[in-house]
Amino acid sequence: MPTREQITYFGAGPALLPSTVLETAAEALVNYNNTGLGLAEHSHRSELATNILNETKTDLAKYLDVPDDYEILFMQGGGSGEFSATVYNLVNVWVARRKQKILKELNIPEGKEIPEDVLLKELQKAVDEELKVDYLVTGSWSLKASQEAARLIGPEHVNIVADARKVNDGKFGKIPEESTWKLSKNPAMVYYCDNETVDGVEISGFPEVLKPTGGEDDPIVVADMSSNILSRRIPVKNFSLIFFGAQKNLGSTGITVVIIKKSLLPPAVATLAPTLLRKLGLPIGPIVFSYETIAKNNSLYNTLSIFDVYIAGQVLKKLLQTFPDKVDGQQKLADQKAKLIYAALDKYPESYKIVPDKNARSRMNICFRVTHLASGIDESERTFLKGATDQGLTGLKGHRSVGGIRASNYNSISLEGAEKLAKYIEEYAQGPK
Ligand SMILES: O=C(O)C(=O)[C@H](O)COP(=O)(O)O
Numbered sequence: 001m002p003t004r005e006q007i008t009y010f011g012a013g014p015a016l017l018p019s020t021v022l023e024t025a026a027e028a029l030v031n032y033n034n035t036g037l038g039l040a041e042h043s044h045r046s047e048l049a050t051n052i053l054n055e056t057k058t059d060l061a062k063y064l065d066v067p068d069d070y071e072i073l074f075m076q077g078g079g080s081g082e083f084s085a086t087v088y089n090l091v092n093v094w095v096a097r098r099k100q101k102i103l104k105e106l107n108i109p110e111g112k113e114i115p116e117d118v119l120l121k122e123l124q125k126a127v128d129e130e131l132k133v134d135y136l137v138t139g140s141w142s143l144k145a146s147q148e149a150a151r152l153i154g155p156e157h158v159n160i161v162a163d164a165r166k167v168n169d170g171k172f173g174k175i176p177e178e179s180t181w182k183l184s185k186n187p188a189m190v191y192y193c194d195n196e197t198v199d200g201v202e203i204s205g206f207p208e209v210l211k212p213t214g215g216e217d218d219p220i221v222v223a224d225m226s227s228n229i230l231s232r233r234i235p236v237k238n239f240s241l242i243f244f245g246a247q248k249n250l251g252s253t254g255i256t257v258v259i260i261k262k263s264l265l266p267p268a269v270a271t272l273a274p275t276l277l278r279k280l281g282l283p284i285g286p287i288v289f290s291y292e293t294i295a296k297n298n299s300l301y302n303t304l305s306i307f308d309v310y311i312a313g314q315v316l317k318k319l320l321q322t323f324p325d326k327v328d329g330q331q332k333l334a335d336q337k338a339k340l341i342y343a344a345l346d347k348y349p350e351s352y353k354i355v356p357d358k359n360a361r362s363r364m365n366i367c368f369r370v371t372h373l374a375s376g377i378d379e380s381e382r383t384f385l386k387g388a389t390d391q392g393l394t395g396l397k398g399h400r401s402v403g404g405i406r407a408s409n410y411n412s413i414s415l416e417g418a419e420k421l422a423k424y425i426e427e428y429a430q431g432p433k
C-alpha cells in the first residue's frame with residue numbers, strides 16, 4: 001500500500017490537498033481545539049463556527065486583494081449550482097434596474113403609484129425584446145452553463161458571444177479572437193469560464209473588450225474560476241461576480257465560494273416580488289440560491305459545512321505563510337510548474353500532441369494525447385498511464401468525455417511533483433516505439 005509521500009495525484013478535482021492541512025483537519029474532525037467535540041459535530045451557529053467563517057473570509061480577501069465593495073459568500077450546490085444561481089439572480093437584477101428606468105421614464109411623481117398594468121406591459125416588452133445573457137463558450141463547462149441558462153429562461157434570451165468550436169474544427173482548444181465576439185447590448189451578464197478543466201483551455205488575462213470604463217453601461221462580468229482560482233492574480237474589481245467550487249485549489253468538496261459586488265445586492269438593487277417575476281414568465285430561484293438571502297445571513301441561512309470552510313481556511317493560512325507576496329508568489333510557482341511539463345511534451349512532438357492551441361494552454365489542466373507507439377494512440381496512452389502509475393504519478397486519465405491524458409497542476413502539486421512528471425514524460429518518449 002503506498003504512502004501519501006509516494007503518490008503525486010494529478011486528478012482534476014477533487015484534487016490533492018496539502019498533507020499538513022489534512023493532518024490538522026483530521027484532529028479537528030475528532031476533537032476541535034480541546035472542546036471534546038469534532039468540528040463536523042459543532043453547530044454552524046456556534047461562536048467558534050462564526051469565527052472560522054469570518055477568518056476564512058478575511059484571509060481569502062487578503063490573499064486575493066478583494067476590495068471592500070465585494071461580499072464573499074459560502075454556498076452549496078457546486079459549480080453546477082452556480083450555473084443556475086447566476087441566471088436567477090442576475091436576471092432579477094436586470095429586471096429590477098429596468099423597472100427603475102421605466103418608472104423614471106414614465107415620470108411618476110414621488111410617492112404616486114403607477115398602475116400595475118402599465119408597468120407590467122412595459123416590463124414585459126423589455127423582457128421579451130431585450131433580455132439577454134451572454135456566454136463565451138470555450139469548453140464543456142461554459143457550454144453547460146449556457147445550456148442551463150437556456151433551460152431556465154429560454155434559448156431566445158441566451159446569446160452565444162462566441163463558440164470556440166467554430167474556429168477549431170468542431171472541437172474546443174482555442175479562445176476565439178475578441179474582435180469576433182458578438183456581445184449583446186446591455187445583457188444581464190457576460191459569462192465566461194476562466195479555465196476549462198476538461199479541455200485544458202485557459203483565458204490568459206481579463207478580456208480587453210470587457211474592461212470597465214467606469215460608466216453606467218459597463219458590462220456585468222461573471223466568471224467561473226473553479227479550476228484556477230488562487231493560482232494567479234485577478235483584477236477582482238473588473239468582475240461583478242466570481243464563483244468557484246472549493247475542490248481544486250481551495251479545499252474539499254462541499255462549499256462553493258461567490259465573490260459578488262455589493263452593488264448587485266440590496267439595498268443597491270431592490271429584490272423583485274415573486275408575483276412580478278411569475279407574471280413576467282421568469283423563473284424564481286430556490287431561496288438557498290438567492291445571493292441576497294445568503295449575504296444577509298453571513299452564509300448561514302441554512303446549515304453550512306463548517307468543517308469544509310475550516311479546511312479552506314487552513315489552505316489559505318498555509319498559502320499566506322508560504323507566499324509573502326500572496327497570490328503573486330503562487331502564480332510564479334504555478335507558471336514554473338506548467339512550463340516544465342509543457343516543455344517536456346513540446347520536446348517530443350512525435351510522441352505527444354498537446355490538445356489546445358499554444359496561446360490557450362491552461363496552466364492548471366495540461367491535456368494531451370500520446371502518439372508514441374506505432375500500435376496506436378490507445379495503446380500509447382494505456383502504456384503511458386501504466387508506467388506513470390508504477391512511479392506513483394496518478395490521476396492522469398483525461399475526462400471521460402474527451403479521453404486522452406490530463407495532468408492537473410493545481411496548487412498542491414509541488415515543484416518536485418511537476419519535475420517528476422516532466423522527467424517521466426521524457427523517459428517515456430525515449431522508450432521503445
Ligand atoms: O470546473 C470544473 O472543473 C468542475 O469540476 C466544476 O466546477 C464541477 O462542478 P460541480 O460538480 O461542483 O457542479
Ligand SMILES: N[C@@H](CCC(=O)O)C(=O)O
Nearest residue numbers: 012013014197198399400
Ligand atoms: N472536475 C472534474 C470532474 C467533473 C465530472 O466528472 O463531472 C473534471 O473536470 O474532470
